[in-house]
Amino acid sequence: MKVHIYERLMAMQASRRRILKGAAGAGALALGAKGGLGALMTRASAQENLRAEILKIPGVGAGSPTDADWQRVGELCLGGTRQTVQEGEFQGVELTFMGLNNQNLHNFLFRGFLKPWEAYTGAKINWIDLAQADYNARLQQSIATGTVDFDVLEMGAPFEGDVCGKGLASEVPDWVKSLIDMDDYVDYLKAPVGTWDGKLYRISIDGDCHTFCYRTDYYDNPEFAAAWKESGGQGEWAPPKTWAEVQAHSAFLKGKKDPLTGLDAHGFLDPLKGWGGFGFYFLEDRATAYAKHPDDPAWLFDPDTMKPRVNNPAFVRAIQEVMDNMANQPPDQINADPNTTAFQQFLAGTGDMLTWWGDVGASARTSDSSVIGDVIGFDILPGSEDVYNSKTGQWEKLASGANYAPNMAYIGWGVYVMARVDGDEKKKKAAWSAAAHLGGKDISLWMSAYPSGFQPYRNSHFNYDEWEAAGYDRAFIEDYLGSNLDSYNHPNAAIEPRIPGIFQYYSVAEDELAKGYAGQYKSAQETADAIAAAWEKITDQIGRESQIQLYKASLGL
Amino acid sequence: MDNAAALPLVLDQVVRSDPVSHGRRRLGAAILAAGSLILAAILILQILYKADAIAFGFVTWRPVLYAYLLWAVTLGISQVLRRGEAGARALFVLPAILFIISMVVFPLLFGLYISFTDWNLSSTMGRRLNGFDNIRQMWRDPFYWNALYNMVLYTLAVLVEYAIAFGLALLLHSQIRARKFFRVVFLLPLMLSPVAVSWMVGKSMMEIRFGPVANFARWLGWDTPAFFTDPWFARISIMVMDAWTFIPLMMIMLLAGLQAVPKEVTEAAKVDGANSWQTFWRVVFPLTLPVSITAILIRIIFKLKIADIIINVTSGGPGGATDSVTSFIFREYRDRSNVGYGTLLAMVYLVMIVVFLTVLLNLFGRWMRGYDQQEA
Numbered sequence: 001m002k003v004h005i006y007e008r009l010m011a012m013q014a015s016r017r018r019i020l021k022g023a024a025g026a027g028a029l030a031l032g033a034k035g036g037l038g039a040l041m042t043r044a045s046a047q048e049n050l051r052a053e054i055l056k057i058p059g060v061g062a063g064s065p066t067d068a069d070w071q072r073v074g075e076l077c078l079g080g081t082r083q084t085v086q087e088g089e090f091q092g093v094e095l096t097f098m099g100l101n102n103q104n105l106h107n108f109l110f111r112g113f114l115k116p117w118e119a120y121t122g123a124k125i126n127w128i129d130l131a132q133a134d135y136n137a138r139l140q141q142s143i144a145t146g147t148v149d150f151d152v153l154e155m156g157a158p159f160e161g162d163v164c165g166k167g168l169a170s171e172v173p174d175w176v177k178s179l180i181d182m183d184d185y186v187d188y189l190k191a192p193v194g195t196w197d198g199k200l201y202r203i204s205i206d207g208d209c210h211t212f213c214y215r216t217d218y219y220d221n222p223e224f225a226a227a228w229k230e231s232g233g234q235g236e237w238a239p240p241k242t243w244a245e246v247q248a249h250s251a252f253l254k255g256k257k258d259p260l261t262g263l264d265a266h267g268f269l270d271p272l273k274g275w276g277g278f279g280f281y282f283l284e285d286r287a288t289a290y291a292k293h294p295d296d297p298a299w300l301f302d303p304d305t306m307k308p309r310v311n312n313p314a315f316v317r318a319i320q321e322v323m324d325n326m327a328n329q330p331p332d333q334i335n336a337d338p339n340t341t342a343f344q345q346f347l348a349g350t351g352d353m354l355t356w357w358g359d360v361g362a363s364a365r366t367s368d369s370s371v372i373g374d375v376i377g378f379d380i381l382p383g384s385e386d387v388y389n390s391k392t393g394q395w396e397k398l399a400s401g402a403n404y405a406p407n408m409a410y411i412g413w414g415v416y417v418m419a420r421v422d423g424d425e426k427k428k429k430a431a432w433s434a435a436a437h438l439g440g441k442d443i444s445l446w447m448s449a450y451p452s453g454f455q456p457y458r459n460s461h462f463n464y465d466e467w468e469a470a471g472y473d474r475a476f477i478e479d480y481l482g483s484n485l486d487s488y489n490h491p492n493a494a495i496e497p498r499i500p501g502i503f504q505y506y507s508v509a510e511d512e513l514a515k516g517y518a519g520q521y522k523s524a525q526e527t528a529d530a531i532a533a534a535w536e537k538i539t540d541q542i543g544r545e546s547q548i549q550l551y552k553a554s555l556g557l
Numbered sequence: 558m559d560n561a562a563a564l565p566l567v568l569d570q571v572v573r574s575d576p577v578s579h580g581r582r583r584l585g586a587a588i589l590a591a592g593s594l595i596l597a598a599i600l601i602l603q604i605l606y607k608a609d610a611i612a613f614g615f616v617t618w619r620p621v622l623y624a625y626l627l628w629a630v631t632l633g634i635s636q637v638l639r640r641g642e643a644g645a646r647a648l649f650v651l652p653a654i655l656f657i658i659s660m661v662v663f664p665l666l667f668g669l670y671i672s673f674t675d676w677n678l679s680s681t682m683g684r685r686l687n688g689f690d691n692i693r694q695m696w697r698d699p700f701y702w703n704a705l706y707n708m709v710l711y712t713l714a715v716l717v718e719y720a721i722a723f724g725l726a727l728l729l730h731s732q733i734r735a736r737k738f739f740r741v742v743f744l745l746p747l748m749l750s751p752v753a754v755s756w757m758v759g760k761s762m763m764e765i766r767f768g769p770v771a772n773f774a775r776w777l778g779w780d781t782p783a784f785f786t787d788p789w790f791a792r793i794s795i796m797v798m799d800a801w802t803f804i805p806l807m808m809i810m811l812l813a814g815l816q817a818v819p820k821e822v823t824e825a826a827k828v829d830g831a832n833s834w835q836t837f838w839r840v841v842f843p844l845t846l847p848v849s850i851t852a853i854l855i856r857i858i859f860k861l862k863i864a865d866i867i868i869n870v871t872s873g874g875p876g877g878a879t880d881s882v883t884s885f886i887f888r889e890y891r892d893r894s895n896v897g898y899g900t901l902l903a904m905v906y907l908v909m910i911v912v913f914l915t916v917l918l919n920l921f922g923r924w925m926r927g928y929d930q931q932e933a
């Protein structure tokens with residue numbers, strides 16, 4: 001769980017009413033145990049007890065966990081290690097672990113979790129801590145200069161092309177796969193994510209996707225509903241299900257007043273300023289419904305030629321819609337990056353609709369600066385009545401109805417073991433044992449529930465009873481997690497191409513989009529063509545043939 | 558003291574060269590040759606190994622570094638052995654020379670080499686020499702030329718900053734109340750990191766909805782006080798923030814210059830009947846010209862490196878209107894791992910800066926000489 005989500009959750013739940021509610025729940029549970037449920041509870045597995053036990057460390061509302069808590073959780077979750085490793089088996093083995101130190105989480109947690117593991121196995125871990133901003137450069141330089149000086153790596157899936165595609169990673173052994181129950185992963189984190197040429201390299205420790213947030217007070221407003229009918233708006237005045245409806249609602253709201261703040265109302269908030277490559281995800285949010293055909297896993301490039309699809313009619317429609325919507329946006333929107341749209345605009349009461357990662361939902365309910373906590377709704381990303389088929393070059397209407405394609409933006413963090421340990425069986429087993437400890441099923445629940453820098457990523461993380469028993473607010477947790485779960489397991493989810501240099505493509509696209517939005521190109525098509533030309537250059541520079549091969553491998557083709 | 562007593566002392570202080578024997582010279586040469594041979598052998602071995610020409614070599618280049626350090630030691634020893642006292646004297650500067658070669662000259666030459674390569678860190682093909690392709694790409698790159706155009710505008714803004722800084726320096730030099738307090742207050746922006754300025758001023762105070770500057774502008778009658786939406790307004794806003802940070806630097810230099818002007822000179826001007834303007838323009842300003850030129854040059858050098866405020870506030874936008882060469886290179890290098898092209902852009906920019914500053918210094922020098930002659 002992201003740290004700020006946790007803190008805001010705690011702030012929200014520290015009310016007397018909620019404490020009393022929790023106490024009443026505990027009383028009911030005790031009564032239930034006496035009245036027959038006790039028999040069921042006694043049959044509960046040791047694993048369930050363990051999960052309940054670790055969720056009490058340090059306890060919801062008991063402040064942020066400390067190193068002692070991490071070590072205790074690590075110690076309690078050593079079961080998998082004890083099953084597969086003899087005590088002291090890795091005596092003399094030294095491993096180097098490279099990861100992040102964001103917000104004093106990531107590697108800081110891993111240190112605590114792995115301390116009992118080190119004590120039990122006898123191995124020693126040396127740490128390379130990196131700030132997020134330094135991560136990409138450090139990793140790329142290590143790869144490019146052949147100086148991979150780490151054995152275990154915390155890495156985002158978008159970089160798999162740079163690492164796994166170049167044969168630098170070690171394949172996940174079968175014993176690890178079964179030990180950490182990989183079948184429990186949400187669908188989109190299963191193959192091909194984590195795999196190259198059919199081989200698995202990743203242990204997931206995080207999940208990511210974009211969801212759709214909207215203001216319920218806009219859609220409960222009878223004046224808006226009447227005005228919508230009067231204006232000849234199509235269908236009922238209800239949260240939009242397609243991007244066409246998003247556009248129509250945004251245009252309709254222009255000139256109206258926000259029902260909550262009384263300020264000018266605005267529809268969908270497009271971030272128009274770049275964000276180190278991450279801003280391109282938000283154009284993708286609009287484009288995936290048009291560009292991701294259910295019969296075609298590819299949507300950003302043609303897998304046979306690496307020809308960009310970013311200037312096909314699907315993406316051009318998305319870019320055009322952003323340009324059309326600029327007239328409905330708040331002033332100075334051209335200088336608004338995704339962080340601004342989410343945290344300075346939407347949460348502060350500006351705008352009706354937004355796409356973002358899951359944490360905007362949590363912040364909306366709990367942040368002191370948020371004014372929309374009681375008027376926010378969630379859904380998967382809007383769809384489209386028609387979808388562009390890149391193979392036929394035609395727009396198609398699907399028999400199943402509108403096309404939806406949730407954007408699995410960034411995919412999430414994972415733990416990888418480097419191929420340099422493969423020559424030493426003892427070291428290899430030690431590295432995978434450490435990785436498996438961090439990616440274990442039980443420890444992952446704790447990481448989802450407490451500040452860790454990671455979001456839920458297993459189906460078992462969506463067992464709301466566990467969260468409620470740990471002290472979380474049921475309604476909030478269902479609201480917060482449910483929108484992510486629907487996206488995670490969507491059959492037509494748009495998975496990020498895990499090819500080398502993917503953020504180079506995004507970064508240059510942001511530059512060209514900025515020019516397009518500033519009116520320096522004549523049309524959306526010209527803007528898209530400029531992006532495609534820049535992408536072609538990057539592909540040629542990185543190596544077209546290898547990119548084709550790696551892109552196909554990333555798609556599982 | 559008589560001369561007879563002083564003579565032996567003087568003779569003792571004369572440093573005479575040690576007689577260096579032929580054998581000692583040969584030993585020195587042999588040690589240096591051995592060090593050079595080891596360095597050359599390891600270097601060639603490693604180059605061949607990395608070029609896949611031979612099957613054995615070192616995993617990293619670190620042994621070459623060790624060989625270089627060994628060679629440096631043998632060079633020092635050989636200097637003493639071959640040149641005696643003169644060699645020992647050379648030892649005082651040799652480490653500094655070798656350090657500069659290692660840390661400045663070699664990286665510069667290596668950077669020059671990199672700038673003529675196609676090196677994308679994500680490329681499986683690694684680094685490849687590509688001749689003048691990067692220069693051709695730069696020539697056709699609208700983002701680079703746009704950034705250079707912006708740099709011209711940013712640099713011209715230094716003249717306005719200079720005028721303001723001079724005015725403030727005069728104000729603080731005059732007998733005003735709470736002069737010391739204002740000196741400290743005026744210096745505060747300089748103590749702030751440009752990143753802090755970006756967030757506090759650019760992203761908070763100038764924020765269109767709740768920023769106090771925006772609210773003030775609204776109070777003055779500007780309905781939508783968007784400081785970074787219009788290209789020209791965005792440029793000016795960046796210039797203002799940068800100026801706010803660095804005007805104190807110029808001001809403090811100019812204030813030091815003003816304080817160095819002898820009081821006798823200004824008093825003499827007053828005795829001769831000069832009014833305040835004449836005293837300033839004919840006496841004070843010429844006397845502070847060298848400081849002014851130094852302040853302007855230093856400020857231009859700072860200005861040519863502007864990036865942090867732009868990266869944080871506008872990311873170069875809208876549509877590249879505020880992009881600087883450095884912020885563009887930052888994106889090309891950091892976000893796109895385009896090391897070869899990014900290095901070339903930096904090298905060309907370095908050459909441009911060196912040429913520009915040399916020409917500027919020359920022009921200032923001529924102007925100063927002309928001013929002196931005119932005054933004479």
